[in-house]
Amino acid sequence: MKSDERANLSNIKFQKKNPKYYLVILFSTLFMGSSFPSGKFLIYNESIPPFMLFGWRFIIAGLLLLIFCSYKYGMKEVVPQLNNSVSKGILLVFGVGCLQTAGTMGMLSLALMTLSSSLSSIILFTNPLWLALLAHAFLNEKITILKFTALALGVLGVVVCLGLEGEFDKRGILFAFIGSLCWALNTLITKKNVFDKSIFVFTGWQLLLGGIVMLVVSYAFKENYDYSLINYWDIFWFIWLIIPASIGSFSLWFMALKIGGATTTSSFLFLVPLFSLIFSIIFLHDVLNAHIIIEGLLIMVSLYLINKN
Template structure:
């Protein structure tokens, strides 16, 4: 890892471009996971075993990258400065970020549409903004709050939810569970930022995916799920994309973004993930965007402008000026 001191006056345009590039890459990969996951679920893969297998492969895929980091594989996975407290916190992050988020999301989709479940999951930035203000002392001004609300409205339109999709029995359970998945994601985000763990972004990604995948596999097997006996080569290719770029890549870039820009501002870019999912659905499923989806895209763009109108430089959490901050290598 590299150590750098950041002050509000020292952050230039290149840092802004780097921050934006990391977030766009991460959200694009996140969006692609919805398409890949839908294809695999339609092929008969059970939800929990899919989650566990996906993130177990994704965790293993990070090991070559970690081995290239300064200090080598073992030194990065098990830093000498890591304590029992750090290990416990990493385990909690893994259970929240992987097992709880994806497990709750699948339960939600048993009661409500996938579109509504996605919308509820991506209310995560609101939870991050509120928790970040409480636990990280991050500034949340009226423009950023307005941007978050407009962004949620844009996601709702872009995905194309209507009253017919939301109707049906058990919607309350599904909606509450969907919100729970968003809260778990936000909690993991805050813990990763507040914990000041002695792991770089890739090592933290490995441990949270590894712990979460093992738990998901255990729950899946305990509930009687079974892996399909026959899958086509096309399905295996989709699984490979889901496990490596859409999981390893997106999570690694996500933690790097947290280090660069702050939890609240980074989470604001998560609104791009469902937008990318809609655009990719056009290519894969031949689903042409409706006027509602186009309007949603415009609102998402407006939300991005609102969240960043106060400054053209990356967000610096209150109290961090003049202090050294650890960044992923």
């Protein structure tokens, strides 16, 4: 048996025996889902420029994580490293920051300007399908008939939730799909390149560097905002975006990737649109309808099938 096949079997056995994996996935997707309505509120309702908002969000989140890591592990352990090479480590975290933070979240911030938080999350999290195809080609994670059926059902769930009626902004949909592809490419890279240091160090660096890239884009776009308009709700949602939705979700996500296979772990991302819809109903007063119910059922079946074997 090939080493990759043995590793995949080991991951599957670990997932079945250890509930920690599922708890990590649950809270990661829950926090990710909460970021969509909170980001939508600040960008659309409060008119905060998207790249400026997300840039500062990730810079602060990254700095907080790195400060925590330097206190816990020591300054030497915060230096990014890949295969005992600092230059390779810096290149990896910068690449991931550009794809995961600046690419995926940058495209999401643009999508949120014209699309609802629910619709943005639904389109963005079609990425398990693209990741399954990439993992099949580059990670030797073969797509079985059962796994393909499960992924197809998950995609069908998000398509049903889109609905056939209504007009949607085509640019917003395009931005969300580009963000989805960036995420899939990033997952492939992180799975093929194992970072030498703590997962929290890795997350901190990619958030910080990705946030800096977003602020550069914000400056290039000449985004401006009157900070005197900030109120208590703005501060609350901004802190939420930094701690649970950034530090929490990204750290737990990379931890889950390290434990499980890329395809299996990414299949749980279909939960994010469901959580996003729930939060949008609670905080943004979105309406619960048949699309949401059908999507939820299809996603549950999809997750059951993809983890059946």
